[in-house]
Amino acid sequence: MLRRQFLVSAIVATLLPAFTGAVFAQTDPLPSWNDGAVKSSITDFVARVTTQGGPDFVPVDQRIATFDNDGTLWIEQPMYVQLAFILDRVKALAPLNPGWKTKQPFKAVLDGDMKALAASGEKGLVSLIAASHSGMTTAEFDKIVSDWLATARDHRFKRPYTELVYQPMLEVLAYLRANGFKTFIVSGGGIEFMRPWTEKVYGIPPEQVVGSSIKTRFEMKDGRPTLFRLADINFIDDKTGKPIGINEHIGRRPIAAFGNSDGDLEMLQWTTMGGPGPRLGLIVHHTDAEREYAYDRQSHFGKLDKALDAAAVNKWTVVDMKRDWKKIFPFDQEATTGSKP
């Protein structure tokens, strides 16, 4: 058995790099990125860790890259997509819950009163999550999310949210995978909110998605095993939770991490400051109000403050979306605003 396995592995190992190498020698793996230091920091890093016999070579099984989702792979303004889901879900469930008309934070949602909603704070948010994310089986929740994504539209771009993903980052995902990386999502968003669509949209299978979760209970129901979603937070995969989630799910340290906000600070530290060898830390800085949004230190969603300061100290790559990206979304025309400065 083992000898045969080695033979297969040897053939694949010989063929794959030779083939991809030949391809990438001919064409640009990151066509939506303007040439410059930012783009080079990615391609140089990949060249270093994949050069067999080089001083920075990293074996394939250790090529782990982690990506935040909201604001790093897809849009997070004017609010997190999952919050839009929560608001729609509360509205959809309101006829079954007449008491919500007079009870906060549900009243605020039904009235569209964002100020009252904000005033309800974290406690309010948790009760909205409980109302929208629990009380059904995992299979039922998967369908609720999929059905919602199929019909919900972003108000500004009039597109399904799954189209509001960043083309340059899709290219980075594919480029890393073509170079032997395993790509993971490590997001503060709900793990079960992402899994129904990440494989189709990002090429990231469910087992490579790490996120926040609520507790579930196993039960036999009409002779069939089910997992029932409880109104009880299990894990918050944000800030210090990100390295904890990475350790729990992946069990080894990434060599590259991609984020865009202070929620990604500890993941970037864990990835880049943790050990010997080459590391890539990258922050997407939203600087393009025309093609997308411009926000950082003062933003309610995706606040980028401490991590921006840390980027300078730790030599993380900071992407200036306006300067560095030829296009933002897959459906964009290449815009003149995105041309090389």
Next chain:
Amino acid sequence: MLRRQFLVSAIVATLLPAFTGAVFAQTDPLPSWNDGAVKSSITDFVARVTTQGGPDFVPVDQRIATFDNDGTLWIEQPMYVQLAFILDRVKALAPLNPGWKTKQPFKAVLDGDMKALAASGEKGLVSLIAASHSGMTTAEFDKIVSDWLATARDHRFKRPYTELVYQPMLEVLAYLRANGFKTFIVSGGGIEFMRPWTEKVYGIPPEQVVGSSIKTRFEMKDGRPTLFRLADINFIDDKTGKPIGINEHIGRRPIAAFGNSDGDLEMLQWTTMGGPGPRLGLIVHHTDAEREYAYDRQSHFGKLDKALDAAAVNKWTVVDMKRDWKKIFPFDQEATTGSKP
């Protein structure tokens, strides 16, 4: 990018099955298994799910197989290996903790008084886990486990525990992977106790190990990010915890599950009773006191009672180790007791 990726995938997809197919046509993928219904249940299942165009074909990305560890992939008698680790660790730490000489359950461990240890129950075990598994960083714990495994020896077989793995199951792991399966461990054992060695011993990388865990805390220590192990249980990956752990880590339902005790019952239910299409549930029944151990309904470790009854009802494969396995361990000679009845 995408077209190139498809090309690479197409070449690999074309080459790999053709090559492995040619190999397996010539040789037996499970040479340590005696021919018969048990062996056929495995090879028939794999043939069905990998036959392109067949009614039971399963796409590669959905070929998920989960394996219990203790008693399914390696030995669990006369006690769980991790318990042997705990006892050794308590002895090693005793000089630093003079109070343990008079304090249960530590006194029981130091006196070798297994009766008093058993009397300390779950509460006693939790305090032993806390003393041996927490109070250090994840990197330090990795080294402690690796160092222990390098020197600890099983008393009966006089071998490192990592050699006391079941050769027929190693063949199943390799056979499934050669047929496009992703193989996962889903064990009640500690996730961080397994990850240092599962890749080398089973070919299962850290990110495909699911297990029980304690909580960790992220902290910067001398300017370096660390995860510090706390004396606080995070998750017990046993019984109903197994489908919960599978859902949390893998995010899709396995189509094959392998276990050996009542701790695996819910994983087997979740895998085989959950949806349409072919499923394989398999239980390793320890029936060979001569070459290994014989135990089931009355055993303290690896009790197999309810799951054995459920196997008959649900048509899970039950391996009779004495009858079905030509050899138990990789170092075994093929024994006459293992010949076809």
